Amino acid sequence: PSKTGNTIMNIKVINHNDKLPFFNPTTQRCQVNENSPIETRFCKLNATDTDADSIYSLRYEIVGAKAIDKNGLKIKRDDLIIAQQMFTIDPLGYLLISSKLNRDIAAVITLNVSVTDVSSHSPLPQVGYGNAIVTIIDHNDNPPVFSQPWTPEKPTYSFTILEEQPVGMVVANMLATDLESKISHYSIEPENEYFQIGKTYGVITIRKVIDFEKLNVVDSSSNLVAPITFNVFAYDSGIPQLSAKAIVTVNIININDNEPTFTQPFYNATVAENSAPGTLVITVHAEDADRGKFGVIKYSIISQLDYETNSGKRYENFVINEDTGAITVAKNANLDRESLRSQITLQVSATDNPQEGGNLNDTILGDIASQTRFLSVPVYITIADVNDNSPIFVQKEYYGTTLSHFDGAASSRVPVLHVMAHDLDEGVNGQIGYTIVSGNVKSIFEIDFKTGIIYAVKSPAEVNENIKEYNLKVEARDVNGQGPYFDETVVKIKVIEMNLHKPRFIMPSTSTIQFLENQKPGTKVLRVEAYDEDTGHNGVVRYSFKIDGSKNVMETNEFKIDPESGLITSKISFDREEKSQYELILSARDYLGEPQVFESLQKVNIVIKDIDDNQPEFIKSGNNDVTFSF
Secondary structure, X not given: OOOOOOOOOOOOOOOOOOOOOEEXXXXXXXXXXXXXXOOOEEEXXXXXXOOOOOHHHEEEEEEEEEEEOOOOOEOOHXXXXXXXXOEEEOOOOEEEEOOOOOOOOOOEEEEEEEXXXXXXXXXXXXXXXXXXXXXXXXXXXXXXXEOOOOOOOOOEEEEEEEOOOOOOOEEEEOOEEOOOOOEEXXXXXXXXXXXXXXXXXXXXXXXOOOXXXXXXXXXXXXXXXXXXXXXXXXXXXXXXXXXXXXXEEEEEEOOOOOOOEEOOOOEEEEXXXXXXXXXXXXXXXXXXXXXXXXXXXXXXXXXXXXXXXXXXXXXXXXXXXXXXXXXXXXXXXXXXXXXXXXXXXXXXXEEEOOOOOOOHHHHOOOXXXXXXXXXXXXXXXXXXXXOOOOOEEOOOEEEEEEEOOOOOOOOOOEEEEEOOEEOOOOHHHHOOEEXXXXXXXXXXXXXXXXXXXXXXXXXXXXXXXOOOEEEEEEEEEOOOOOOOOEXXXXXXXXXXXXXXXXOEEEEOOOOXXXXXXXXXXXXEEEEOEEEOOOOHHHHOOEEEEEXXXXXXXXXXXXXXXXXXXXXXXXXOOOOOOOOOEEEEEEEEEOOOOOOOOOEEEEEEEEEEEOOOOOOOXXXXXXXXXXXXXX
């Protein structure tokens, strides 16, 4: 059988230096201050060789250069040689200053550098290449300078704007310059609530709308201008970085941007119509958020209901204190509620910034100081009534009638007429009570205390048979009959007999009347007569024909009746052979009867009586002869 054996063998891999050194990164940047002394190490170049024995195996060299000046322009060849000689590289790869740096010759120098592996035994050198961009930093010893009128001794600016300007509005441009470097940025320090500045160009703009009334003004005697002060800094781009400070004051001009505001949208007040001049009616109040004169309010009445006297001169009923807003009754006021409306509407105005003239401080800002605003509200004043008017009857005399008899029941109240009075006062002052003060013999009549309706409560003929007319004196008194003012009127009431009976026909006594034919028109047919047991006008009877069951006429086509005498005459000549009979409905009415009219009806037939007014005639039938024998 086969057999095996084991042993350990060590193999040593010998490095063969075949890798090139290289810069990482290929382009490296660094900067150095112009005032740095010679031999100053300021930048370590980063180079690597993966198979070098040690860091000392690498050798660094500057093999070329290019440069630009501080204005970004390529420098001349002679200056480039000088610029390249300003630097060298030590064995460890540090850049060193080898001669005095001069930023006026070159500001940015790009050094072409190489790194060589000196430990390599390769026949070809192992070299890596890269770039080191060195920026010579100016030594900054000149701070920025703002434009005039700013000076280092008086570093202030002053600007003026109106309040309530929109966000973003430009206030000023803070231009600063630097002899050695560009301006890096601008800033407001500390930040300001109302203003901001553009970092690049230094433009100050409004950050927040400014309300003058919200500013914390410590001292502003005119109440028209309030200052806002803040610090603006301009920073350069030099090293070390320097700055300039400007103290900026923006004067905010107060404008009249708030209207007066009344504490109520409208006001209600009540004043008695007999109030004396100077009586306080109501006090209105308005407020204005503006400061100073812009917030001072004057009150006025811009419209009100007034009246005109007989002389034509007009007076106002109310006046207002322009400072306090107190509304009082005017000197020549006429508050008679009955001649005015019961409610008067005043339009009251509150105007701010009153113009008094002669104030030089105000005229400095011209139109701004003269701006005014106003607001008006209605004031509704109710004129409270006092009892200063007497009731007045609509008529000074009333006329009425009443029946001499009625049913006589204890509860009977027959309306006679209605008296009426008016009182211009309102409420209880204008409520009228009516009473009969005289002429009501044996209390025949009563009057409703509230309505003024007069009733007959007894039959006049039964109580006072001989009295045919009553003269009542009626009083209308205010305050429900308890007041001091009253009026009187005379009520004349006639007593009239009551129509109790219907007319009763006496003639014709029969229902059939004969009338000869062929009589000329206008011939008497018959006389109608009726009797009414009532006396006076209740017993006056009038006659007519009744047709169509409801209509009373004095004539038909054939007959005519006299309404007073009852005489019926013919209107045509009757021919019995044409019509032998006519029917008439006779009416007898007591047309003046009170309280109602009665009517009686009677039917009568008019028979036309024949007379011998026609000759005999033979009647021939056909063409045949007819023989008569006697």
